[in-house]
Amino acid sequence: MKLALSRVHFPVTTLGPGRRLGIWVQGCSIRCPGCISSDTWAKRGPDVEVAELLDRVRPWLQVCDGITISGGEPFEQPEALEQLLHAIRQLSGGSVLVYSGLPLEALASCDVVKQGLVDCLISDPFDVSMGQTKYLRGSDNQRMTCLTALGHEVFGSLDRHATDSDRRLDVMFDSDGEVWLAGIPSRGDMARLQLILENQGTYLRTTEARS
Ligand code: SF4
Incomplete structure (x- = not known):
């Protein structure tokens, strides 16, 4: 079974508690504006x-506090997601957080949810017209739902407003020289960063969708 993968990184500290393994899948047909x-x-x-x-991430699975899967839209690859999450359960005791742009009601009937392979879901599409006050979410319409005992233990107290210390990003350097950011930027952060860099004689290039 193959998975369309965007990137993998460890540690990620801005998409859930602790030092997490981040897996970003490739492909999303939801295409939220913004x-x-x-x-x-x-x-x-x-x-x-x-x-x-799994071979690639095995060393990290043994030391990470949890796994965060984002994208892209993970649920647009349901069979690969199921295989991946089954194996992760065998290889790690860490909590599994999955981001999806689909509504919670649509996700409740998905196999990986019914099988208890996801501890916490952050669901619903990003809506740029909504406020952005909640921890781990880009817009306030997005819901955090604990689905397992581990999910309640790890995430139960995290369905709250974001604090100033939550508003940070991981900066990552790929082996090919690319620098990229992980986390939930505050509205306008990327534009401000672009302006700062331009004023210093460099620039921020944002990747575009390729259909
Ligand atoms: S926010 Fe998520 S669901 Fe929405 S377009 Fe971006 S990747 Fe897709």
Whole structure:
């Protein structure tokens, strides 16, 4: 079974508690206006065997506090997601947080949810017209739902407003020299960063969706 993968990183500290393994899938047909991850919209063919991905992340699975899966839209690859999450349950005792732009009501009937493979879901599409006051969410319409005992234990106290200390991003450097950010930027942060960099004679290039 293959998964269309955007990127993997460890540790991610801004998308859930602790030092987490972040897995971003490739492909999202929801296309929320204002999405900051438009580079993950384009559908490519599934490009990595789930077993190969697991081999790659196995050392991190043994030391991470949890796994965060985002995208892209993870539930648009349900079979690969199921295989991945089954294996993660075997290899790690960490909490599993999955981001989805689909409504909670549509996700409740998905196999991975019914099988208890997701501890916490952040659901519903990003809505740029809504406020942005909640922890771990880009817009206030997005719902955090604990689905398992572990989910309640780890995330039960986190369905709250964001504090100033929550508003930070991980900066990551890929082996090919690219720098990218993970986390939930405050509205306008990327535009402000672009302005600062331009004033210093450099620039921020944002990736565009490729259909
Ligand atoms: S569901 Fe997520 S990745 Fe897809 S467009 Fe909305 S915010 Fe972006």
